[in-house]
Amino acid sequence: MSTTNVRPESGAEPKSATARPHRRPAPPTDPQRPAPAPAPRLTxxxxxxxxxxxxxxxxxxxxxxxxxxxxxxxxxxxxxxxxxxxxxxxxxxxxxxxxxxxxxxxxxxxxxxxxxxxxxxxxxxxxxxxxxxxxxxxxxxxxxxxxxxxxxxxxxxxxxxxxxxxxxxxxxxxxxxxxxxxxxxxxxxxxxxxxxxxxxxxxxxxxxxxxxxxxxxxxxxxVIKESRPAVRPKLDLPGALTVTLGLLGLVYGLTQAGEHGWTSGHALAGLVAGAVLLAAFLLIERRVAEPxxxxxxxxxxxxxxxxxxxxxxxxxxxxxxxxxxxxxxxxxxxxxxxxxxxxxxxxxxxxxxxxxxxxxxxxxxxxxxxxxxxxxxxxxxxxxxxxxxxxxxxxxxxxxxxxxxxxxxxxxxxxxxxxxxxxxxxxxxxxxxxxxxxxxxxxxxxxxxxxxxxxxxxxxxxxxxxxxxxxxxxxxxxxxxxxxxxxxxxxxxxxxxxxxxxxx
The missing domain is CATH 1.20.1250.20 (MFS general substrate transporter like domains)
Incomplete structure (x- = not known):
C-alpha cells in the first residue's frame, strides 16, 4: 500500500516524531519603551x-x-x-x-x-x-x-x-x-x-x-582612588588671600560679638574688615582669568x-x-x-x-x-x-x-x-x-x-x-x-x- 504525502494546512506546524509542547508566544515588546535600568547598588x-x-x-x-x-x-x-x-x-x-x-x-x-x-x-x-x-x-x-x-x-x-x-x-x-x-x-x-x-x-x-x-x-x-580635575587649574592667589582673610575677619568679629556684645570695638573691626575683604574678593573674581x-x-x-x-x-x-x-x-x-x-x-x-x-x-x-x-x-x-x-x-x-x-x-x-x-x-x-x-x-x-x-x-x-x-x-x-x-x-x-x- 503506497503512502501519500499530505501537505499540512496553511499555518499549521508539521508534527515531528518527538512532539513538543505548545509554547505561548511572548507578549510583544514596545520598542519605544526602553528596558528599566537596574537599580544602582553599593559594591x-x-x-x-x-x-x-x-x-x-x-x-x-x-x-x-x-x-x-x-x-x-x-x-x-x-x-x-x-x-x-x-x-x-x-x-x-x-x-x-x-x-x-x-x-x-x-x-x-x-x-x-x-x-x-x-x-x-x-x-x-x-x-x-x-x-x-x-x-x-x-x-x-x-x-x-x-x-x-x-x-x-x-x-x-x-x-x-x-x-x-x-x-x-x-x-x-x-x-x-x-x-x-x-x-x-x-x-x-x-x-x-x-x-x-x-x-x-x-x-x-x-x-x-x-x-x-x-x-x-x-x-x-x-581604598580611595585619586580625584582631581582633568585640567589642573591655576591658584588664584589674590582671591585666596582675600577670601581667607575676609572669612577670618568675619568669624573673629562674630566670636567677639558673642563674648563682648555687638558694640565691642574688636567685634566691629573684625566684621567691617571681613566685609571689605569679601567685597574685594568678589571684585577680584570678576577680573582674574582663572578665579x-x-x-x-x-x-x-x-x-x-x-x-x-x-x-x-x-x-x-x-x-x-x-x-x-x-x-x-x-x-x-x-x-x-x-x-x-x-x-x-x-x-x-x-x-x-x-x-x-x-x-x-x-x-x-x-x-x-x-x-x-x-x-x-x-x-x-x-x-x-x-x-x-x-x-x-x-x-x-x-x-x-x-x-x-x-x-x-x-x-x-x-x-x-x-x-x-x-x-x-x-x-x-x-x-x-x-x-x-x-x-x-x-x-x-x-x-x-x-x-x-x-x-x-x-x-x-x-x-x-x-x-x-x-x-x-x-x-x-x-x-x-x-x-x-x-x-x-x-x-x-x-x-x-x-x-x-x-x-x-
Whole structure:
C-alpha cells in the first residue's frame, strides 16, 4: 500500500516524531519603551570607601564640640586666664572656617586623596601634641593645627564622596549618611567630652583622635582612588588671600560679638574688615582669568541658595545646643555631664533624619525635603519657647522637641548637600564641595556667637537665673525665625525649573 504525502494546512506546524509542547508566544515588546535600568547598588569597594570617609568626617565633627565641656578643666590644668579660655575654641574655629575654600582649591591642584590623607595625618599629630601640652601656647598652637587639618580634610573628603558616587540615589544615600554623622558628631562631641573629662582627663579629648586618624591614614591609600580635575587649574592667589582673610575677619568679629556684645570695638573691626575683604574678593573674581570661585558657578541658584540654606541649618541647630546647654545648667541646675547626655535624643533624631532624607528626596524632590524639614524644625524649635523652670515638665517637652527638630534639621542638611553639589561636572566638585564645606564650617562657627550675643543683649548684664532664662527664650525665638527664613528661601527661590532641586 503506497503512502501519500499530505501537505499540512496553511499555518499549521508539521508534527515531528518527538512532539513538543505548545509554547505561548511572548507578549510583544514596545520598542519605544526602553528596558528599566537596574537599580544602582553599593559594591563592596564603595562600602569600604564610604566607611573610611564617614569615619573621618564624624571625627572632624566631634572636634568642633568635644572641648566645650572641658574648657574649665583645661583652664585649671594649664593656667589659662578665664578671659582667654574662649581662644581654645576660637583658634580652632577661625582656621577651620577661614581656610576651607582655600584648601578646597589646593585639593584640586595636588589631588583630593593626597590632601585628605595628609590633613588626617596632621590632625593626628596635632591632637597628640594638644593632649601632651603643658603650656597654653602649645595647646593653642595644636588647636590652630587641628583647625587647618579640618579645613583641608572636610572639603577633600566631601569631594571624594561626591566623585566616588554617581549623581542620583547612591550619592543621595551617601550624603544622607554623611550629613547624619556630621550632625550627630557635633552632638556626640558634647557628650564624649563630658564623659572623658569626668572619667579620665581633658587630655583624652585630644588623644581620642590619634588612633582614629592613624587608622584612616593607613587604610585610605589602598581604598580611595585619586580625584582631581582633568585640567589642573591655576591658584588664584589674590582671591585666596582675600577670601581667607575676609572669612577670618568675619568669624573673629562674630566670636567677639558673642563674648563682648555687638558694640565691642574688636567685634566691629573684625566684621567691617571681613566685609571689605569679601567685597574685594568678589571684585577680584570678576577680573582674574582663572578665579578661585567662578562667578558663573556662584551665580547658580543651586549653589547660591543651597549654601545659604546650609549655613542657616548649621547656624540654628549647633547654636540651639549651646542655648539648651545654658538652659539645662543655669536654669535646671544640671551637671555638664548630665546636660551632655541629654542631647543624646537630639543625636538620635539627626541620625534618623539622615537615613530617611534620601528616601524623601527620591519619592518627592529635594525642594520638598528642604521645605518639609524646615517646617518641622521651625515648629519644634518654637515649641521650646514653652520651656519653664520645672525639671519634669521641661524634659517632657525638651526631649521630643529636640528629637523631631533634629529629624527636620537633617532633612534640610541633606537637601542642601544634594542641591549645592548636583548638576556640576566632576572638575567643579572640588569647588562645589569647598563652598558647601565653608557654609557648614561658618554655620557651626557663627551660630554660637550670634545666639550668645542675643542672650547678652537680652539680659542687659544681669546674671540671675530668671534673666538668663529670659535671654535664652529670646534667642530661641530668633533661632526659630532663622529656620523659618530658610523655609521661605526654599519655597520662593528654589521653585524655578532647572534649579537642580529635583522636581521643583
Amino acid at each position: 563592596g569597594r564603595l562600602k569600604l570607601v564610604l566607611a573610611v570617609l564617614l569615619v573621618a568626617q564624624f571625627m572632624l565633627a566631634v572636634d568642633f564640640s568635644i572641648l566645650n565641656v572641658a574648657l574649665p578643666a583645661i583652664g585649671d590644668g594649664l593656667g589659662f586666664a578665664l578671659s582667654d579660655l574662649q581662644w581654645i575654641a576660637t583658634s580652632f574655629a577661625l582656621t577651620a572656617a577661614g581656610f576651607t575654600l582655600f584648601f578646597g582649591r589646593i585639593g584640586d591642584l595636588i589631588g583630593r586623596k593626597r590632601i585628605f590623607i595628609g590633613s588626617l595625618a596632621l590632625l593626628g599629630i596635632s591632637s597628640l601634641v594638644g593632649g601632651l601640652a603643658t603650656t597654653p601656647e602649645v595647646l593653642l598652637a595644636a588647636r590652630v593645627a587641628q583647625g587647618l587639618a579640618t579645613a583641608a580634610a572636610t572639603p577633600a573628603g566631601l569631594a571624594l564622596l561626591t566623585t566616588s558616587f554617581p549623581e542620583g540615589p547612591l550619592r543621595q544615600k551617601a550624603l544622607g549618611i554623611n550629613g547624619a554623622l556630621m550632625s550627630a558628631g557635633f552632638t556626640a562631641g558634647a557628650i564624649l567630652g563630658g564623659v572623658l573629662t569626668d572619667l579620665l582627663s581633658w587630655r583624652w579629648a585630644f588623644f581620642v583622635n590619634v588612633p582614629v586618624a592613624l587608622a584612616v591614614v593607613l587604610v585610605a591609600p589602598a 578661585l570661585v567662578p562667578l558663573r558657578t556662584l551665580g547658580r541658584r543651586t549653589v547660591a541658595w543651597g549654601n545659604a540654606l546650609g549655613a542657616l541649618a548649621f547656624i540654628t541647630e549647633t547654636s540651639l545646643v549651646y542655648l539648651l546647654t545654658l538652659y539645662l545648667q543655669k536654669t535646671l541646675g544640671f551637671s555638664p555631664l548630665t546636660a551632655g547626655v541629654s542631647f543624646g535624643v537630639l543625636g538620635v533624631g539627626t541620625v534618623v533624619g539622615g537615613l530617611i532624607a534620601p528616601r524623601v528626596i527620591a519619592r518627592t524632590s529635594t525642594r520638598t525635603a528642604l521645605i518639609a524639614g524646615g517646617v518641622v524644625q521651625t515648629v519644634f524649635t518654637a515649641a521650646l519657647l514653652l520651656l519653664g523652670t520645672t525639671t519634669g515638665a521641661a524634659m517632657a517637652l525638651l526631649l521630643p522637641a529636640t528629637f523631631f527638630g533634629g529629624v527636620g534639621n537633617m532633612l534640610v542638611i541633606v537637601g542642601f548637600m544634594v542641591t549645592a553639589t548636583s548638576g556640576l561636572p566632576d572638575e567643579e566638585q572640588g569647588l562645589a564641595t569647598g563652598l558647601a564645606s565653608m557654609s557648614q564650617q561658618i554655620g557651626i562657627t557663627m551660630g554660637t556667637p550670634i545666639m550668645s550675643a542675643v542672650v547678652t543683649a537680652s539680659t542687659a548684664g544681669a546674671v540671675s537665673a530668671s534673666a538668663i532664662h529670659h535671654g535664652i527664650t529670646v534667642a530661641i525665638a530668633v533661632n526659630a525665625a532663622l529656620v523659618l527664613l530658610g523655609v521661605v528661601i526654599a519655597t520662593v527661590l528654589l521653585r524655578a525649573k532647572g534649579t537642580g532641586a529635583q522636581g521643583a
